[in-house]
Amino acid sequence: MEIQESKIKSFVTKYNSEKKALISILQDIQEEYNYLPQDALRIVSETTGIPLIDIVGVATFYRAFSLEPRGRHLVTVCLGTACHVRGGLKILEEFEKKLNIKAGETTEDGKFSLQTVACLGCCAIGPVVVIDDKYHAQTTIRKVVPILKKYMTKRERK
Amino acid sequence: MINLIMNGLEVKAEEGWTILETAKFYGLEIPTLCYKDGLSPYGGCRLCLVEIGEGPKAKLVSSCTYPVEEGLIVRTDTKRVIETRKMMIELMLSIAPNSKVIQDLASKFGVTQVRFKVRNEECILCGLCVRMCAEQMDGRAIGFQNRGFKRKISTPFDIRSEECRLCGGCIYICPACQLRCQGPEADTAVCNACLTMEPTCLDHYDDLQCWMYDAGRCGTCVREKKDGKEQVSNTK
Numbered sequence: 477m478e479i480q481e482s483k484i485k486s487f488v489t490k491y492n493s494e495k496k497a498l499i500s501i502l503q504d505i506q507e508e509y510n511y512l513p514q515d516a517l518r519i520v521s522e523t524t525g526i527p528l529i530d531i532v533g534v535a536t537f538y539r540a541f542s543l544e545p546r547g548r549h550l551v552t553v554c555l556g557t558a559c560h561v562r563g564g565l566k567i568l569e570e571f572e573k574k575l576n577i578k579a580g581e582t583t584e585d586g587k588f589s590l591q592t593v594a595c596l597g598c599c600a601i602g603p604v605v606v607i608d609d610k611y612h613a614q615t616t617i618r619k620v621v622p623i624l625k626k627y628m629t630k631r632e633r634k
Numbered sequence: 635m636i637n638l639i640m641n642g643l644e645v646k647a648e649e650g651w652t653i654l655e656t657a658k659f660y661g662l663e664i665p666t667l668c669y670k671d672g673l674s675p676y677g678g679c680r681l682c683l684v685e686i687g688e689g690p691k692a693k694l695v696s697s698c699t700y701p702v703e704e705g706l707i708v709r710t711d712t713k714r715v716i717e718t719r720k721m722m723i724e725l726m727l728s729i730a731p732n733s734k735v736i737q738d739l740a741s742k743f744g745v746t747q748v749r750f751k752v753r754n755e756e757c758i759l760c761g762l763c764v765r766m767c768a769e770q771m772d773g774r775a776i777g778f779q780n781r782g783f784k785r786k787i788s789t790p791f792d793i794r795s796e797e798c799r800l801c802g803g804c805i806y807i808c809p810a811c812q813l814r815c816q817g818p819e820a821d822t823a824v825c826n827a828c829l830t831m832e833p834t835c836l837d838h839y840d841d842l843q844c845w846m847y848d849a850g851r852c853g854t855c856v857r858e859k860k861d862g863k864e865q866v867s868n869t870k
Contacts, residue, residue: 514791517790527768527774527777527797528774528790528795528797529774529775529776529777529789529790529795529797530774530777531790532777532779532790532791533777533778533779536779536780536781537779537780537781543791
């Protein structure tokens with residue numbers, strides 16, 4: 477995807493180029509491109525005057541930001557204590573097998589990214605799988621394929 | 635002037651001094667690793683811990699970052715401080731056993747074993763190089779990235795930074811980049827050669843015949859101490 481310099485600059489000027497707004501700026505970029513492109517961070521550094529290394533430090537500190545391109549759909553499998561004892565790990569393995577990627581990776585066609593999380597705070601409905609802000613409660617291994625099919629086009633389902 | 639009590643002595647400190655600076659002024663030794671004159675204090679290595687307050691309210695603070703207060707009671711070498719300090723050295727030794735600075739600290743403070751898994755990571759995240767780059771070299775080429783056990787020091791995107799002028803300041807100041815001396819048992823985790831060895835040349839000469847500044851501590855001309863008192867068993 478092309479990085480438009482004017483677009484990044486508009487994100488920065490939205491917050492009056494203030495240094496304290498760094499996280500908000502990064503959030504806007506993440507929302508636009510689904511990840512933080514290197515060139516975009518360089519432009520942010522030039523326009524705000526924050527050293528590039530400090531921006532990278534913030535971007536790598538928070539799990540919400542990604543320096544690698546993410547897939548269109550983000551699959552998050554909960555491995556917190558409650559989900560873990562109810563088989564969260566097996567569900568993760570099933571996702572890994574079906575998507576043919578490891579946790580933290582993205583499929584080759586750029587459709588799905590898979591990641592784990594320690595706890596989402598909704599242990600009562602565990603094991604939980606979250607795909608693009610939609611919570612799938614009481615997941616089992618058998619539910620993995622039907623859930624994934626919802627996010628595929630008709631042709632891919634075959 | 636601020637009045638405080640250090641190891642039972644009444645001392646005076648200037649406004650804005652830290653406990654460490656006051657101790658240095660009065661000649662009290664507090665070991666440090668991540669503190670260097672000319673760089674901002676970081677409080678990362680926890681070697682400069684001192685105990686402040688008295689009784690059950692006494693607590694450990696890093697003296698390099700703690701500013702002096704009126705009436706503060708500081709003790710620099712209590713049992714608690716010494717035990718904690720040894721633990722910090724042991725932890726750092728398990729991460730970077732090839733560092734001369736840390737091996738020397740271990741010998742100096744009598745750390746003779748490492749009970750943790752040796753990780754050989756060659757970085758203890760003391761942040762000296764980051765501060766050296768930013769504060770003395772005006773570079774800002776390297777910094778901390780990630781968090782938790784993935785935390786590391788690197789350039790942006792792990793490629794050569796445009797800010798870097800290859801000045802070498804980061805390597806100059808790095809405690810883990812100074813490799814340990816090749817003592818008789820160089821492959822064991824804890825060296826302790828300084829504790830168990832003595833130079834042989836003193837049998838024949840009054841002065842050390844060592845060309846190295848380290849006076850026979852490199853381990854090439856040394857033998858085990860004759861009196862078995864200070865024998866220290868190394869853990870393999």
